[in-house]
Amino acid sequence: MIHIKKIVELSHYMAGLIIKEGDYVIDATAGNGNDTLFLAEKVGPRGHVYTFDIQEEALVKTAERLKERKLDARVTLIQDGHEKLSQYVTAPVSAVMYNLGYLPGSNRQVTTEAVSSLESFKQALNLLNPGGMITVVLYPGHPKGSCEKEALLPVCNNLPSSDYAVLHIKLINQANDPPELLVVQKNSF
Ligand SMILES: C[S@@+](CC[C@H](N)C(=O)[O-])C[C@H]1O[C@@H](n2cnc3c(N)ncnc32)[C@H](O)[C@@H]1O
Secondary structure: OOOOOOHHHHHHHHHHHHOOOOOEEEEOOOOOOHHHHHHHHHHOOOOEEEEEEOOHHHHHHHHHHHHHOOOHHHEEEEEOOHHHHHHHOOOOEEEEEEEOOEOOOOOOOOEOOHHHHHHHHHHHHHHEEEEEEEEEEEOOOOHHHHHHHHHHHHHHHOOOOOOEEEEEEEOOOOOOOOOEEEEEEEOOO
């Protein structure tokens, strides 16, 4: 069963609808590795995941979890900012996942930022296969997260409907600005 209150679960559900075995995909924010593990399972042994994080701690944790599950061979871990996405990945991808904010249980000062998240998002749009999808989990309850939402929403609003479809999913009966989800799909027709 899916819990719609858990926005990260919802992002997996949405991305899971389009990822196929053998696909190339990107986790733009490794964190504790949950999204990378999900993606590595989905793409199977013939697919590949490119995972970014600026913090060594996040990539070490993600690497450990991948090794435990024998999924490490299908993932490239990149310690660099996702705003340099297109320097590392040039082949088209079917999914790019963002879970913005800070590494849970770590230094809250190290967080994603509006300028770099927006730059990365624009590069991700150019890497998508037809039918491919970007998911962005936003945290507007956090000051930096609110700036990221303000930066990304106008860009999403202005994406041409001939090329992309955009969903903005938010819980409307919860207190304290809960997480929100942006889903962008490149048209395949
Ligand atoms: C909320 S966590 C991600 C959670 C993760 N997806 C998971 O499944 O556990 C956000 C991560 O983004 C990373 N981050 C911050 N700025 C970044 C940047 N410019 N490029 C890539 N990662 C960045 C942080 O270090 C942090 O680990």
